[in-house]
Amino acid sequence: NFVISRDSNNKINGVLGFIPTFQFDRTLENNSCIWLAIWKVDEEISSAGLGVVLIKWLEQKLNPKFISSHLTKSFVLAAALLSMHHNVLFSQQLDITKLEPVQPDPGLKFLVGLSWAMEGPDSPNFHKAVKVLEETANSKSGTAQLILGKMLIQKSESQFFSKGISWLEKASLNGEAEADLLLAQIYSSGGPGILPDKERALKNLEKSAQKGHQEAAYTLARVLDGPNATSDDILNAIRWYGVAAKAGKVSAQLRLGYLYLAGLNINKDEEEAAKWYSLAAEEGNLEATFNLAQIYDFTETEIRDPNRAKDLYKQAADSGHTKAKLYYGQKLLKGEYNKEDFKEALKYLTDAADEGNADAAFQSGIMSLAVSGNTEEAQQALSYLEMANKNGIPQAAIELGRIYYFGHSSLLKPAPDKAMAIYTQLASSGNKEAQALLGYIHQNGDATDKDINKAANWYLKAAQEGSSEAQYNLGMLYFGGQGIPQNKNEALRWLTTAAKNGHSEAALNIGVLYEKLNDQTKAAEWLRKAAEKGDQNAALYLGILFDESLREDTALNESLKWFRAAAKSGNKNAQYLLGYRLLERPNPRENLVESYQWFKVAKGNGHPEAGKALVQLESKLVEDELIRATTMANQILDSIKN
16 A cells, blocks of 8 residues: 655655554554555655655545654654654545645655754755755744854864854844843853953853843853852842743752842842742652751751751651651651650661761661661671771771670670771871770770870870860879879869869769868869769768868768768668668667668668678667668668669
């Protein structure tokens, strides 16, 4: 079956061969398919569009619904632009009719020229494409001028390049925004026979943006939003970002969100930032989703919405955003979403760690180590910490050093030499915590020979950097005078500095040091500071200090007050001493019961002498008093254990 076209000289210039499937089975006559077997036309320009005419004739003549073929690029393009169907069925009998000669349609000729242009600048059809497109371009078609200009500048030869620019300039005059953008790109970097002209490039870019070209508006905004941008530049950039963003340019929406959030040369506006991030997030941009979560999470404005932040963090995390996994995991761990969820938190954090996030690797290492049940799991946790260390997380190095120094339960054996290597490297770079720990290692001599002078040197470096632990340890070295000359003034200096920096044990030892210097007033002052912060040993020393002073009622009351504080905190020595001092108070019967009570508590806590005191007191108390004292003692012991 053929449809044939002939020119005025009766020469065949087009053939369409087809096979209807009902020829194989007549039952398919009302539901048939036509297969195209041959579809060929003369490629002379005068025949442009003839192939489409043949297929249109077949469609009109046979009223088909389905035509199946291997389609050429030009036909698909033409079919799409002409709203044609390239798949059709028919229900009529085939009737081969002679096709009358047709004149090529100018629109179809343009499409054929376009299809040739699409083959690229090195196609053998390049010159034919130029000739066809020039016919349309000369009719002041901005589209044809744009396509022709693009095709010619791709040739990268000066004669074609200059013609291409000429056609792009004509397309620009006919309103083609893309032509202005291409001209801007050409004048920005130059080309064959064309020197760069930044001023001209900027003018073309502005023209393209003013015509509403999304990419031009975004590019112009980026030019204005440079490293040396002024407030006016930023305001202009925001205007053009807005044009691109409203047209759906996600990168413009992201940049607007950032500018408003950071307040760069403009007033910070978190609500406006959230608006633009929301648009980008709706397009599936994960960075925008995460940034939007951050705004709802941390803003102090009325738009703060922790629940919305939670949903966005999870959305971004579940879609693969690494940093969102870190934040969501951290919040699950802290119990910010109703309750602490260690298992789920660890899942998100390890995912982020496996994707290379160093902060997540650090937290995953700490958490995984805490729940590791075998050596393999412990080694995996260790690998996370090592990853965090390699990526510059100082605390990871500190934790690694501790693990190597002390080991971890029975799963990881100590490796003091590795701890020394880690701490030495970190300490040499100025890390005060590592310096303090290196001082501790040299002081104890576990991973190296014991060397108090080296310990003091490292403590001094860390102390000068503000490490309260190093300040305390250095003060204690001077206090004890072991390995270095004793110097109580230096001891007081560093212990006082450590106390001011929040070291919990420093105030106690300052008090003890002042007591040894026979300055009872300053001793009491520092011991009280420590005791009021809950240091039971300080409370005990304070009780002893007042107990050994003049036995005035005020001193005795202060003594009992601090003995009680230390005793209630679980200090067995304070419990024992309190029992004895109560026997010396007025109202001896009531004090006798309380004395028995505290001896009972001291015995329960393991004081070696408390049992003897109880035996001596039992004969002095009646049964009811013994029951009452024992009940109170048991209650105190329970509260201490809990």
